[in-house]
Amino acid sequence: xxxxxxxxxxxxxxxxxxxxxxxxxxxxxxxxxxxxxxxxxxxxxxxxxxxxxxxxxxxxxxxxxxxxxxxxxxxxxxxxxxxxxxxxxxxxxxxxxxxxxxxxxxxxxxxxxxxxxxxxxxxxxxxxxxxxxxxxxxxxxxx
Amino acid sequence: xxxxxxxxxxxxxxxxxxxxxxxxxxxxxxxxxxxxxxxxxxxxxxxxxxxxxxxxxxxxxxxxxxxxxxxxxxxxxxxxxxxxxxxxxxxxxxxxxxxxxxxxxxxxxxxxxxxxxxxxxxxxxxxxxxxxxxxxxxxxxxxxxxxxxxxxxxxxxxxxxxxxxxxxxxxxxxxxxxxxxxxxxxxxxxxxxxxxxxxxxxxxxxxxxxxxxxxxxxxxxxxxxxxxxxxxxxxxxxxxxxxxxxxxxxxxxxxxxxxxxxxxxxxxxxxxxxxxxxxxxxxxxxxxxxxxxxxxxxxxxxxxxxxxxxxxxxxxxxxxxxxxxxxxxxxxxxxxxxxxxxxxxxxxxxxxxxxxxxxxxxxxxxxxxxxxxxxxxxxxxxxxxxxxxxxxxxxxxxxxxxxxxxxxxxxxxxxxxxxxxxxxxxxxxxxxxxxxxxxxxxxxxxxxxxxxxxxxxxxxxxxxxxxxxxxxxxxxxxxxxxxxxxxxxxxxxxxxxxxxxxxxxxxxxxxxxxxxxxxxxxxxxxxx
Numbered sequence: 001x002x003x004x005x006x007x008x009x010x011x012x013x014x015x016x017x018x019x020x021x022x023x024x025x026x027x028x029x030x031x032x033x034x035x036x037x038x039x040x041x042x043x044x045x046x047x048x049x050x051x052x053x054x055x056x057x058x059x060x061x062x063x064x065x066x067x068x069x070x071x072x073x074x075x076x077x078x079x080x081x082x083x084x085x086x087x088x089x090x091x092x093x094x095x096x097x098x099x100x101x102x103x104x105x106x107x108x109x110x111x112x113x114x115x116x117x118x119x120x121x122x123x124x125x126x127x128x129x130x131x132x133x134x135x136x137x138x139x140x141x142x143x
Numbered sequence: 144x145x146x147x148x149x150x151x152x153x154x155x156x157x158x159x160x161x162x163x164x165x166x167x168x169x170x171x172x173x174x175x176x177x178x179x180x181x182x183x184x185x186x187x188x189x190x191x192x193x194x195x196x197x198x199x200x201x202x203x204x205x206x207x208x209x210x211x212x213x214x215x216x217x218x219x220x221x222x223x224x225x226x227x228x229x230x231x232x233x234x235x236x237x238x239x240x241x242x243x244x245x246x247x248x249x250x251x252x253x254x255x256x257x258x259x260x261x262x263x264x265x266x267x268x269x270x271x272x273x274x275x276x277x278x279x280x281x282x283x284x285x286x287x288x289x290x291x292x293x294x295x296x297x298x299x300x301x302x303x304x305x306x307x308x309x310x311x312x313x314x315x316x317x318x319x320x321x322x323x324x325x326x327x328x329x330x331x332x333x334x335x336x337x338x339x340x341x342x343x344x345x346x347x348x349x350x351x352x353x354x355x356x357x358x359x360x361x362x363x364x365x366x367x368x369x370x371x372x373x374x375x376x377x378x379x380x381x382x383x384x385x386x387x388x389x390x391x392x393x394x395x396x397x398x399x400x401x402x403x404x405x406x407x408x409x410x411x412x413x414x415x416x417x418x419x420x421x422x423x424x425x426x427x428x429x430x431x432x433x434x435x436x437x438x439x440x441x442x443x444x445x446x447x448x449x450x451x452x453x454x455x456x457x458x459x460x461x462x463x464x465x466x467x468x469x470x471x472x473x474x475x476x477x478x479x480x481x482x483x484x485x486x487x488x489x490x491x492x493x494x495x496x497x498x499x500x501x502x503x504x505x506x507x508x509x510x511x512x513x514x515x516x517x518x519x520x521x522x523x524x525x526x527x528x529x530x531x532x533x534x535x536x537x538x539x540x541x542x543x544x545x546x547x548x549x550x551x552x553x554x555x556x557x558x559x560x561x562x563x564x565x566x567x568x569x570x571x572x573x574x575x576x577x578x579x580x581x582x583x584x585x586x587x588x589x590x591x592x593x594x595x596x597x598x599x600x601x602x603x604x605x606x607x608x609x610x611x612x613x614x615x616x617x618x619x620x621x622x623x624x625x626x627x628x629x630x631x632x633x634x635x636x637x638x639x640x641x642x643x644x645x646x647x648x649x650x651x652x653x654x655x656x657x658x659x660x661x662x663x664x665x666x667x668x669x670x671x
Contacts, residue, residue, distance in 0.1 A: 010612075014605040015603075042657075053653070054657055057655055058658060064616075
């Protein structure tokens with residue numbers, strides 16, 4: 001049985017991305033994993049205690065978002081696991097995809113007009129290309 | 144001793160009146176400061192002897208203004224201020240000078256006052272008041288950059304206005320006008336004030352970084368607010384600008400090193416002090432006005448109001464181009480200029496300067512009446528109508544999906560309360576089993592429908608779900624903090640354990656603020 005990994009962080013396209021991953025897991029009869037990578041890079045200039053609190057809170061926020069996605073999948077008859085990782089996004093994604101022997105990554109991208117997103121559509125496309133080239137995992141980008 | 148008790152009674156009465164106004168005004172749309180002025184006017188008209196305080200320039204400038212300005216500067220983000228410095232300085236320096244001269248020319252033409260006397264009036268009325276304007280900007284919830292522009296202009300233009308006022312007053316009294324000496328005075332007084340405030344603020348920030356005691360740090364900021372004003376005034380520099388600089392540095396540099404528990408305590412203290420000073424000041428402004436006397440000078444007041452509006456319009460619409468010379472995009476959009484124009488309230492600073500006019504200045508009473516008249520017009524008319532302007536311009540409107548979310552969550556919340564009530568009625572035997580069964584099913588279906596609609600909304604706008612999660616986590620942490628306090632009071636916890644755990648919660652609350660700010664800037668939108 002294959003494994004579909006859905007990378008999600010509660011951003012603009014997250015619900016669509018999660019739904020697509022649920023549909024694909026059903027279609028392929030694959031295991032589904034909702035994954036969230038939190039990167040507290042922006043907190044690096046704050047003091048150590050605050051940095052630790054930020055890391056913890058980001059992880060808790062990520063875990064809550066994944067639990068919501070998991071419950072949503074279960075409502076549709078799909079069992080899902082959740083994984084939260086902390087650190088650089090691309091590295092963590094690649095490592096987990098290799099570790100878990102995943103066959104498909106579903107990732108979302110903000111709409112083109114959403115200029116506030118730091119990683120815009122082009123960056124997500126680049127990330128998807130890089131993952132496809134460096135691993136055997138198929139990547140679907142949902143916008 | 145008796146005098147002390149009289150003062151204490153007076154303060155208690157004024158704070159009581161202000162608190163009652165604050166409670167009552169929550170039910171109406173009238174701004175708090177406007178309501179205080181109106182109540183003050185009413186008490187003055189009724190000759191309410193319990194609040195008879197002579198509002199002197201010293202009382203305004205040395206007692207009320209420092210905490211209000213310090214609190215505003217303390218909350219102002221230095222980074223945002225720096226980004227908007229050019230338009231702020233254009234309005235605060237050449238803007239005030241141009242407004243002074245325009246008002247002087249129009250008032251002199253309209254009332255027959257000599258030009259030199261009219262310049263004195265122009266200077267004291269040209270600057271927008273930080274106290275009134277800052278309250279306005281916060282209450283209205285305008286876009287952050289616009290709020291910074293409004294607050295920044297009002298904080299910095301006082302320095303210019305006070306210096307021009309002093310030069311104009313000397314010229315009006317002696318008949319001698321020295322422009323070069325005036326420019327030198329302006330630079331000396333302003334830069335001197337900023338330097339003293341900056342030095343004290345920096346020293347305060349260093350102490351904050353080294354002293355890990357929130358009571359000492361809180362006391363230190365109070366000292367800074369009043370100390371910066373007094374030291375600068377002692378050296379004949381601008382006390383107002385000194386307080387601005389001290390507040391900016393201690394609020395930005397100093398707070399960067401403070402523990403979250405200290406920050407929470409500082410923000411609470413300064414919110415309270417500003418509320419108190421603001422309440423008493425605007426109440427006293429109202430009680431100081433003699434409407435009968437103002438009516439006698441209604442002609443000059445009308446001229447003054449029109450002149451002030453025309454001059455403000457000329458500066459805002461005419462000078463704003465200076466703020467973006469050489470750059471492609473305008474710094475101040477047209478809608479914002481309308482807000483800057485109509486939001487240019489006059490208050491405590493103008494009043495303090497007018498009250499400080501010497502008795503031998505020709506037409507002193509007319510200038511005082513015109514100042515009171517303009518102040519009342521801007522506070523009562525402009526202050527109470529600007530929210531309509533903002534709504535008209537779409538500057539305070541929330542996106543429809545946010546309104547929809549609030550509406551649906553509120554419906555869910557009320558439906559649950561209704562169901563709880565029905566359950567109680569059923570338990571108490573006041574409704575039959577069949578009725579309870581039918582109503583429960585109806586409520587259940589309505590709730591499920593609402594949950595489906597909220598889910599649909601979150602599918603379209605997942606950021607709402609993320610924000611709601613953050614908000615819920617924040618509430619949960621605050622409840623945890625409350626529970627810790629209860630445990631301490633009940634003797635279940637030692638003080639040191641309480642301190643450790645409450646500091647951890649404060650750090651987590653601060654972490655949520657940082658996460659929220661970064662979500663807004665797009666940090667967590669990296670991939671969905």
